[in-house]
Amino acid sequence: MAKLNAAEKIEVLPAELVQLWSQSDSRQEHYDKFVLYCERQLKHVFPTVDWTSNVWEISAFEPTRSARQLSHASNILFTRRNGLTVKKKVAALDQIPFRPPFLEFVKALVVLGHLGRPKTHGAHMVTMRAFRYLYDVFEDSMLEHIHQLSGVHFDQALMKAINHGEKEATLYRTGEHLSYIASQLNLLTLCSSFEWHNPVPRTYKSGGSLQQPLSGKSTVEQAEQLPKTMYLVHLAALWRHYDELEPADKMTVCMGVMLLCTGLRLDEFCGLHLGCIPSREEFDALPPELTFDGRMGKMLRMSVLARKRFVWDTKIIPASLTDTVFLVVERMKLLSEEARYYSQMLLEQQRWPALNGFNDDEIVLVKDLAEHFGFDKSSNLITQLERYGISRHESSVPKRTSFLIGDIHTGIAQAYRDAIGDVAEGFGPREHKIPIWEVLSLQFKFEHSRGSLKMCPLPLTGTQAQDAFRGRDYVSRLSKDGSRIQSLFERYHFEGLDVDHAGVRTHQFRHLLNTIMQQSVMFSQEDIAKYFLRAGVRDNEFYDHSSPKDLVMDAAKKLHAYQQKFAPQLQANLEEMDEAQVSQLIRRFPLLDPQELMAELDSRGSSHFMNIGRCRHDYTQEPCGKHYACLNKCKHYRRQKGNPSEIKHLMEMKDRAQQQIEVAQFDVDDGFANSHVWLAHHQRFLDGCNAALSIEEDSRYEVGQIVAIFPNGRDSCEAH
Structure with a gap:
């Protein structure tokens, strides 16, 4: 998270908010006007949210959800820390809210921040983590007013984060959000002026400010960011045997190949749509242009919804991968065809295509519906339908439950619309929305786990991606025994290719491509940043995992020759130095x-x-x-x-x-x-x-x- 400069901070403050205040205001009057203004602005940010509620459900508002999280709730919880260890959670209803006036202050900053630039639900909750540490200090210090906050309280909040056991990268982000809160307090003149900046440096693991140490541990950490060769070979074998795969695995294999070719984030892949690339005929008709290597040729451009900036951006596909990308998109179109059709029918005509062949006014016994859907037990189907808010027909009697077909159509259509929220009106930023039924990663939520009941066409989820590429250990709800969902690498075996069960993270493909591009003299840092749809070049270096060992040794030898007469303590023969000694040399005398x-x-x-x-x-x-x-x-x-x-x-x-x-x-x-x-x-x-x-x-x-x-x-x- 880049630090805000003064100009960016001023942009956060709306002009109409400035006009509310006068020089004669007391601190408390100033604060009251600020809260009242933000409360009135809530209707422009989250129209259906109640200001007085301590849980704001914002999943229906742009851009709070990503393509792979359409069915997830997006609750902003204005609640205190639960007192548990890291990653331990409690139900939202069991959490204790902040007390006033801190509660209104947090709500006001959430609204003001979203007015300036819409944020994702995750970004809001990361900021909430910083608010919770600050609230603990607010309570410990027995403060009664927001204008009593000072830089000392922010120091104490950061110390609480340290004592809580936050890791280095997480602690840096907490410090950045505390710095943001402090800057807003000063910008809005809600307290006596003070300066507080995040003292936690951004680590090299987060693309950051510290020089990366040259040690065996750091080398291992770098290697873990890249996919192992055996998984790449296994993925290539899966792609070669694509037609032999189980239907449920084909989409995830397409995902793996696309990520390996393009370096897309998982969210960006899940948002690919029918028009993301031109047709083969349109591409062949394009005129030649200047390519990255300075030659004249054709470049395939892919339209992608950039995850971090929530704008439609253009990604250039290398000529060597053009045919593969065309094939992946074509296969995704075929895989998602039925799900996209269901999605369009449910949203446009409020009809569930699974009931084609039945009349809307027909009353059907549940046992006939169960047979139609391939359910072994009618009770399971009844449970599923009632879960979607579909009531039994009034003619139902014990052991002869029946439903009206029209009610099922309406119930499923409404449940689907509720599940995807405002995405039902289009996917993407307000300026350019596409219909959700054009998304290529649409799959049926329960198709392979609950018979042939095809409900809720949704994009591929993060859980599905993890299950496919890493597998997952879990405890069975019924037997309470440990079990495992096997990854693609465990379920499909190829002669002469043995892989372990660790699997691969989808983001490792992005790291691999970035490292390859860094090693090429063909691409500038700006080229690399644009290829990965980044806002700037800052993170390029973080994704570069090429080994600097040989370069460092050569440079150190040259340096040593010039430094011998100025640094007698370094007279040791560099040829006999090991990596640890060279590392110390570099730290002491930068190249x-x-x-x-x-x-x-x-x-x-x-x-x-x-x-x-x-x-x-x-x-x-x-x-x-x-x-x-x-x-x-x-x-x-x-x-x-x-x-x-x-x-x-x-x-x-x-x-x-x-x-x-x-x-x-x-x-x-x-x-x-x-x-x-x-x-x-x-x-x-x-x-x-x-x-x-x-x-x-x-x-x-x-x-x-x-x-x-x-x-x-x-x-x-x-x-x-």
Whole structure:
């Protein structure tokens, strides 16, 4: 989660809210007006939610649910910590709500935050975790008013999170949300002014700010982010024997192949729809264009609902994978055809196609319906129908239960509409919704577990994905014995291919593709970020798991030759050093270019050196995204006038930026969603290159002088 800068914070505050306040307001009056304003705005955010309720069900509101969670409830719980250990939960009805005025304060910030930018249910509940720690401090300190909060209370809240046992990555996020709450308190002037920033650095495991240690443990952790070769081979075998798979497994195998080819998130895969790619005929008719490798060719573009930003974005499919993606989409169309038909009939005509052949006014005995659906026991079918709110016909008598066909149609249609909420009106952002019956991952919820009863066509769920690729251990409700749902790798066996039961996480495919692209010289960091539908380049490095061992050893040897006379304590022969000793060397002396070494040893300031210059900053902050953040007006970036190496690399980057602008302009002219954002990014990068080169013609600087290019710029080391 990127830290908000001042401009972004101001955008959170609506103009009409500012007009409510006057200089004569007391703190309490100020707070009361703020709460009253947010209570009135609730109808514009969550129209059906009751302000006085301590549980807000928001699943019907954009974009609170993802494609794979359409049937999940999305409750915001304004409740205290339950006092249990990590990941232990209690029922919503058994939780204790915050007490006023903290309760109204939390509700008001939820509404205000959603007014500024709609959030997912998960994002709301992560913020709620921070609120709960702060509430514990509020109670322990016996505070009565919100304006009594200060920075000390936020320190104590973070300490409670530490004592609760939150892991490093989770603790960082808790700190970020506490920082957000503190910034809103100050921005809204609800208390005496104070500054509080998250002191927890973002770990390298979360794409973050600490230099990744070079140790055996970190190498193992990196390897665990990538899928093992045996699973990739097994998946290829499943794809080759696709026609021999069980019907229930075909969709998940399609999912695995698509994720391996494209690196989509699971939510993004579940939201693929009929028009996500052009037809083969439309693709063949497309004119050639400039591809990533600088050649003229055709590029397949896939329309995807980007999970993090909730906008329709365009993903370019490499030419080598075009045929595979076409085949996956074609197979998904066939697999989902019946489910999509059911979905359309239930939503448009309130009819359940499973009852085709019956008249609406026909009264049918349940035993005849059970035979029609293949149920062994009529009682099981009665239970299912009544669960969907369908009442027995008034003519029913003991052992001769009957239902009116029209009632079943209406009941199933209404139950389905209730299950998917506002998605019944279209899937995706408000500006461009598609019918839910066009989603390619639609499957029947109970088709393979409860006879042939085909109800609730829903996209593939996260549970189905986990069961398919990792399996799942569980305790039987009836026998109370331990049992297991076997993964695809356990249920399908191929000669000469033995795999363990650990399975693979679907996100590992994304890590693998990112690592491959990082190792290629063909893609810039912006290309990689766009390919994975990211908002920026910040997380590229986190997904890069290529081993730096050899590069580090070579660089350390070169460094050692220059540092021997300046660091007598490092006279040991580097050829005999092991990895641990090299690691200590690197930590003590960050890798620098020989030309910079003497100056750096004099100042002992840390510096991240690049081919385009250097960026001086505290090493508790992250490096600058491999050049791109530096050239985006980073105040730490500086370069040496007249340095031929820097000039060469800047000119090359400038040329690439100009090519990217030309390509992006074609997409803007063609109206591709969000392409204007990338065009603007390329243009800003080009401006940065020009600014870095401009010192060569500036008479104020002498050749060899180190110049800060953007002395009044921003702190890109923090912002990106």
